[in-house]
Amino acid sequence: MESSQDLANDYRRSACDHLLQIAATEADSENDDLLEPVEEEPEPLPPSFSKRRAFFIRSLALLCACSLSVGSHYASNILGPLKSRLHRELGTSHTEFGLLLSSFSLNSTWTPLVGGLVASRLGTTFTSILATGVILMGQIFLLCGDIWGDIRLMALGLFIFGLGVSPLAVVQETIIVRFFKSHGLGLSMAFGLIAGKGASFLSARTSYPLTEHWGPRAPFYVATFLAALSVVINLLYISLSKWLIDGSGAELEAPDISEEAKRRLSINMTQAQALQKVADKKKVHLGQIMELGDLFWVYMLLNIFCGMIWSPFIHLAANIIESRYHMPEENAANTASYLLAGPIILYPMAGFFIDHRKHGPIILQLLFLSSILTMSAYLWFVLNPNWTKTPVLGIISFAIGHGFSPLLLVVLVPKIVASKYISTALGAHKSMEQTGSTIFQTLAGIWLDSGSEKRLGDSLMQELLNSFLALNALEFCVLLLLAYLQHWKNSKIHGEQSHIRSNSFNHRSRLDTSSHRGQLYTPTQDTPLLDSSSHFRQYTSDSNLSVLSLRHDMRKDESEIRRGLLMAFLCAALLLAAWALFLVTAWYKLGRKKGTD
Secondary structure (H helix, E strand, O other): OOOHHHHHHHHHHHHHHHHHHHHHHHOOOOOOOOOOOOOOOOOOOOOOOOHHHHHHHHHHHHHHHHHHOHHHHHHHOOOHHHHHHHHHHOOOOHHHHHHHHHHHHHHHHOHHHHHHHHHHHHOHHHHHHHHHHHHHHHHHHHHHHHHHOOHHHHHHHHHHHHHHHHHHHHHHHHHHHHHHOOOOHHHHHHHHHHHHHHHHHHHHHHHHHHHHHHOOOHHHHHHHHHHHHHHHHHHHHHHHHHHHHHHHOOOOOHHHHHHHHHHHOOOOHHHHHHHHHHHHHHOOOHHHHHHOOHHHHHHHHHHHHHHHHOHHHHHHHHHHHHHHOOOOHHHHHHHHHHHHOHHHHHHHHHHHHHHHOOOOOHHHHHHHHHHHHHHHHHHHHHOOHHHHOOOHHHHHHHHHHHHHHHHHHHHOHHHHOOHHHHHHHHHHHHHHHHHHHHHHHHHHHHHHOOOOHHHHHHHHHHHHHHHHHHHHHHHHHHHHHHHHHHHHHHHHHHHHHHHHHHHHHHHHHHHOOOOOOOOOOOOOOOOOOOOHHHOOOOOOOOHHHHHHHHHHHHOOOHHHHHHHHHHHHHHHHHHHHHHHHHHHHHHHHHHHHHHHO
């Protein structure tokens, strides 16, 4: 009877042989890495692997992935409910509190992109332990800063914390895509993210009660403990990673393929060199991002606006409710905590709909619904509180609208880029979202500090809420642009699909008029656009002709590449602007305060 090690080696051999066949098939055609006619198909498991065993192993991998981010999500949301206490006990102003939050998100403006690139080159296993270790270190600095009453040390802790939190999120999502890309990705990603969102909700819900019952340090001790627990679970995942990957038939990453190439070096040098070339092709270079197309860059713009209207409001909600509705501090913190309750229920529901309505633009429809609900929430808060009386309806509307939308932005990535770009695209998504969050969070703090306490309760808070509403309206306009591009892209592909099918049919008829070799394409679950009906692949005996024609027709034209270069420059400029805004504000506020102490 074959051992588990033999079965694992059989899987790796068969998977790498499959990759070599793909490379040989594509050797004579001009390569466009943005289209993957065969590689996205799930690798067949060896016969010895039962479906039940593979399901169990995938579930175990999902459990490990869920646990990686519990500590970071809990720690990310402990400051919001404690804003009033920090102001009262440590003397933090609105700008200083905004800087604290921005120092957490500042490094998240570039680390997700770097983390995605590192994950594509070195693998998710190595990147995950690097990220969780940095998070634990930052959390320890934050705890020490709170113990010693040093805002600057707390800001340093959050700064270090931010170095790891977004790369970890990218790694976690990439792991889930890797194991579940062809096995119900929507629902699997929902359960993968719900653990972190549940930790965020518990953080917002328990921070103030922990302070009341166990002292002001309690939330920071709990966050540090959970960050350490995530490191322990990560070490467990690393020790089991090879067994999990081989046992579930997960897609091999570049390091896995390189390892197999080294193993074959002494057996067949030609095969080993070819396999190493396949591994090198799976590695992504930063310059390739410019070639991902207009749809990708509009998606990046959507992430910027989502970052501006989601995270800053969640962090400021307790203070807004307390000031605007004259609620006690504890009641305001408890009420605001429900903003994070939506994902616990809505993530699985959204994942189910995404998996079971594959033949329609369900993701875009849900994004529109989310935008309308969050806009309704901001409209409620903008109205005179003497009319609305209570923030409850606004809280419910925002909790539902925001409750499933982050999941949509994640599951959209495998629909618009090829599998080798997934970790990089997820990193870019996180980077732009955090850039928008950092800029608006810092500006909001400066704005709230620009007037007197009386004006803060009236016009300043009103103008801040008006800004949230205006940004939400702009986000809705970007969604309209995304929908237009989807429609245009689908129409273009359907036309070219019909043309290629016609040419291929005529070609086959000339070769053999007595038989048909099957249709040119088969729709699958994994689609490169928002609408699954628009994707097709080639598996016929004349696939080389079809692949060559498709790649010639679908290659990104020069104007689209130039637009991609311009958008990349603008995104980089926005990222630098976020850093400049933070550093200037920090020097002016914290540096001046240090000089007057």
